[in-house]
Structure formats: structure tokens, C-alpha cells
Amino acid sequence: MTLFVFGINHNTAPIQVREKVAFAPEATPQALLRLVSDTPLQEAAILSTCNRTEVYGFMPTTDNGEDPEQIVADWLAQFHALDVEDIQQHSYCRRTDEAARHMMRVACGLDSLVLGEPQILGQLKSSYSVAQQYDTVSSHLNRLFHQSFNTAKQVRTQTAIGESPVSVAFAAVSLARQIFSDFSQQTALLIGAGETIELVAKHLRESGVKQLMVANRTLERAEQLAMEFGAKAMLLSDIPEQLHNADIVISSTASQLPILGKGVVESALKQRKHRLMFMVDIAVPRDIEAEVDDLDDVYLYTVDDLKDVIEEGRRSRQEAARAAEEIIDGGVVEFLQKEKALDAVGTIREFRSKMETIRDTELAKAMANLEKGQDPEQVLQRLARDLSNKMMHGPTIYLKQASIEDQEQGAQTVQDIYELNK
Numbered sequence: 001m002t003l004f005v006f007g008i009n010h011n012t013a014p015i016q017v018r019e020k021v022a023f024a025p026e027a028t029p030q031a032l033l034r035l036v037s038d039t040p041l042q043e044a045a046i047l048s049t050c051n052r053t054e055v056y057g058f059m060p061t062t063d064n065g066e067d068p069e070q071i072v073a074d075w076l077a078q079f080h081a082l083d084v085e086d087i088q089q090h091s092y093c094r095r096t097d098e099a100a101r102h103m104m105r106v107a108c109g110l111d112s113l114v115l116g117e118p119q120i121l122g123q124l125k126s127s128y129s130v131a132q133q134y135d136t137v138s139s140h141l142n143r144l145f146h147q148s149f150n151t152a153k154q155v156r157t158q159t160a161i162g163e164s165p166v167s168v169a170f171a172a173v174s175l176a177r178q179i180f181s182d183f184s185q186q187t188a189l190l191i192g193a194g195e196t197i198e199l200v201a202k203h204l205r206e207s208g209v210k211q212l213m214v215a216n217r218t219l220e221r222a223e224q225l226a227m228e229f230g231a232k233a234m235l236l237s238d239i240p241e242q243l244h245n246a247d248i249v250i251s252s253t254a255s256q257l258p259i260l261g262k263g264v265v266e267s268a269l270k271q272r273k274h275r276l277m278f279m280v281d282i283a284v285p286r287d288i289e290a291e292v293d294d295l296d297d298v299y300l301y302t303v304d305d306l307k308d309v310i311e312e313g314r315r316s317r318q319e320a321a322r323a324a325e326e327i328i329d330g331g332v333v334e335f336l337q338k339e340k341a342l343d344a345v346g347t348i349r350e351f352r353s354k355m356e357t358i359r360d361t362e363l364a365k366a367m368a369n370l371e372k373g374q375d376p377e378q379v380l381q382r383l384a385r386d387l388s389n390k391m392m393h394g395p396t397i398y399l400k401q402a403s404i405e406d407q408e409q410g411a412q413t414v415q416d417i418y419e420l421n422k
Contacts, residue, residue, distance in 0.1 A: 002058070002059055002060075002061065002068055002095060002096070003057075003058050003095065003096055003099050003100070003140055003141075003144065004057055004058075004059075004069070004093060004094060004099050005054055005055070005056050005057075005093070005099045005102050005103060006054065006055045006057070006069060006072040006073070006093045007047075007053060007055065007091065007092060007093075008021055008052065008053050008054075008087070008091050008092075009051055009052035009053075009054070009092075009111070010051040010052065010113050011111075012090045013090035015050075017086070017090050018051070018052070018053065020082060021076055021080055021082070022053055023046055023053065024048075028046055028048065028127075028130055029130060029133070029134050031046060031079060032044055032130065032131060032136045033134060033136070035075060035136070036136050038075060039059075039071050039072070039075055040060065040071065041068070041071070042058055042060060042138065043057060043059075043136060043140055043141045044056065044057045044131065044136045044137070044141075045057075045128055045131035045141060045145070046127060046131070047106075047123065047124055047127040049120070049123050051113050052106075054106075055072050055076075056099075056103065056141060056144070057072065057141075058138075058140040059071075068093065068095075069091075069093035072093075073087050073091060097336055099144075100148075100331075100332050100335045101328060101332050103144060103145075103148045104151045104152070104331050104332065105328060106120060106124060106148075107120070107124050107148040107149060107151065108121075108151065108156075108161065108324050108328065109121070109161065109162070110161075110321055110324060110325070110328075114167055115314070115317045115321060116161035116317045116320065116321065117162075118156075121152050124145075124149075125149065140339070143338055143339070147331055147334060150331070151327060151328055151330075151331035154327050155324040155327050155328070158327065159321075159327070160316055160317070160319075160320045161317055161321060163316070163320075164312065164313030164314070164316035164317050164320075166313045166314050166317055167310070168196060168282055168306055168310065169197075169203055170199075170203055170313075171306040171309045171310050171313065172200060172250050172282060172301075173200060173204055173207060174309065174313075175278075175280065175301060175306070175309065176188075176204075176248050176250075176278050177207065179276070179278045179299060180278065183204070183207045183208045183209040184209075184210055186209055186210055186211075186247040186248055187210055187211040187213065187246055187248070188204050188209050188211070188246065188248040188249070189213045189239070189242065189243065189246035189248070189249045190204075190212065190213065190214050190215070190225075190231075191215050191216075191236070191239070191249065191250070191251035191253060191260075191287060192251060192253040192254075192287075193214060193216040193218075193221040193224070194252060194253075194254075196252045197214070197225070197250070197252050198225060198228075200250050201214070201225065201231065205229050205230075211231075211232070212226070212230065212232070213231060213233075213234060213242060213245070213246065214226045214229075214232070214233050214234070215233075215235065215236050215238060215239050215242075216235070216236065216253075217235070217236055217253070219233060219234075219235055222234065222235070236259060239260070239264070240267070240268075243268035244267075244268040246277065247275070247276075248277075248278050248279075249278070249279040249280070249288075250279070250282065251280070251282065252282040252283050253283055253287055255283070255285070255287060256285060257285075258287060258288060259287040259288065260289065260292065261289045261292075262289050262291040262292050262294070265277070265279075265298065269295065269296075269298070274296070274297045275297070276298070276299065277297060277299070278298075278299045279292065279299065279300045279301070281302050281303070282303050284303060288300065358391060359387065362383055362386050362387050362390065365386070366379050366380070366382070366383040399411060
């Protein structure tokens, strides 16, 4: 039997390839059902994000030695109408313990584009939930997912993998947190509506900011972002009227001229009665005039100021990643032990079933002989003899073969099982 993960991610393929093998959320259930019905896979789950598409699967060993890597590559190519060679060129396949290690590293954010990012764990949990809902996972993948979630929890609580900023957006919010310990009382103004500002909005919402305002050159884009994060949308021209409400200002536009000048900020500070204002200018060229930094009650940072914060965070996460790998090693060992225990349970069940079949067969013969009027003592002796012979037949053949092949361990195993050395 084979437990495996087959995938394509940001390390193995450009976005032009990744987008072709991605699964839309609404398409994933049907894909899962087709995967387990069209292939030998007994269990399957699909994880599809902007940076990776992975199939987690379990399949029995087939008589013709089918390879799960080839099976899933062929299936993906057929599902997405692609050439299988294009998929194989950018894919990877991990089996058994390496498959377990891979899923745990993914869950912990160690295989992410941004080291230690926490979003992937939620995405992995969602993929498991869908697979559960459509009954495409069972004992093996259930155990692997739960072990991965538990390991990720250990890594998050026992290391600093997610605490240090490693992106401009995260660094900006982290700096703001140093000024305002409680975001639940603060209002943030985001200037721009690109990817960086969208990520800033996400981090601020996760940090519990009281209110968000989004200002952009076009109102439509500002409204889209505002709707996603429960913010108030406005045009850049509205900023002078609203700036005094902002405790935090983070700006990232493509403007060639400053958006905020010293005079506008000075006016807002007067309306705020000189309550401090935190500003981060991520834009290049700058959105906020450098002279704003001369004002009292303003903390102004530029993208250059964030570089040291980001580099320090990257070093901190790398140190935490080394500790996380040790925790993952323990998680893999624990998972494999549970898998072996399950294999033993199956073997014990089959052994008991076979012995009970032999018992029932010989008992039925004995009862039939008694009904024919045969001597009960002879019937019992024959029953005992036949039972002994049938139960000893397999071990006897095994011992003879082990002796011919000079396998001392085989003989020792039989001695241990039947306690012959006692």
C-alpha cells in the first residue's frame, strides 16, 4: 500500500503552469469524486492555492505495479486537458514517510513562498474538510491530516516561526503594533488598492483594528477592497477631510507625485489635538513628503526603514524553522508508528479470522461424527489432532523454508511467537 503526495508548486513551476493545474473551489468536489472513481486511489484530498496544487492520496499495491506518480499525472492531464509531459516536467511525488514530512512542512508554512506564513494551514484544513464532506478520505489520510495539524500547532506554540515580519506589508503592521498595543481602538487609512495594500488590510483586520478606510484614485477599486474587509471607501481627493480620523496611515500607490504634503498632515494633527499619528510610506517614488517627518506627533517610516525589520524577521524565522524541523521529525515518527500499529491490527484481525474458520470447520466435522454415533472420546481426540495439525501447518512450512534459506531470524520469530524458549 502507498501513501503519497503529488504536486506542483512555486518552487517547481512558474505561475503560467500553476494556474493551468489549479482547481477552483467549486470544482474541487467533483474533481475529488472523479479522482477516486477513475483511478485506483482509495483515499484522496486536493489542496489548490495560488502557489501550489497537491493531491494527497492512498492506494493499495496493485498486481501490475501501478505507480501513483504516473496515475495522478495522467489524471491531472486529462482533467485539465493538458499534455502529461508538461505536468511531469514540473511535478514532484513523495511517498510514505517523505509524504508525511511534506504535508507537515506545508502545514507549518516551511514550504511556503513566505517562510512561516499562517494562511496555508487554514487552506489545508479546508481541503481536508471538503474531502471529509465528500467521503474521499478514510483511516490513513485522516491520521496524516490530524498529525499534520497537531504538529503545526506545536510549531506555532513552541517556536517563533510566525512572529517576525518577513514582508513589507507585515513589517508595516508590526511597526504599527509597536506604537499602538491595542488595535481595537485605532482607525487605519490605507492609500492605494494594490496587492500590498490588500495584504496590509488583511494583517490589520487579523490584528483587530477598529476601523479601516481605503482611499484610491478610482472609487470602484477602493469599494471592492472596502467590501472585502468591511472598510470605508473614498477617493484620494477625500483624504484631507478624513485624515484627522486616522491613527495609522499606510500608503502604497504608483503616483509620481506625493499624495500627502506637510500642510495637509499638519492640519489633521491640529484637528486631532496632536494625538500621535503613525505613517508608513511603502511607495517608490514616495507618497508622503519627507518634510512630514519634521512634525511633532508623527512617526513616519519609509520602505527603507522596513528593510532592517524584514531582514531581522527573516533571520528569526530561519532559526525558528530549524526548531520546527525537529518537531516535524517527531511528528513523522509518531505518524509512522500509528500506521504500523494499524497494519498490526489488520494482521491480527486476519489471523483471528483464519483460526476461527479452522476451529469452526473442525468443530462442525466433530459434531457430525457425534451425530453419526461415533465414540465421543475418539471424536474428541481426532478434533484435537486435526486442530493442532491445521494450526501448525503454516508455521511448520515457514520454519522449513527459513532453514533452507538460512534465515535465523525466521526461526527466532516463531520461537518468540510460541514462547518455545521458555
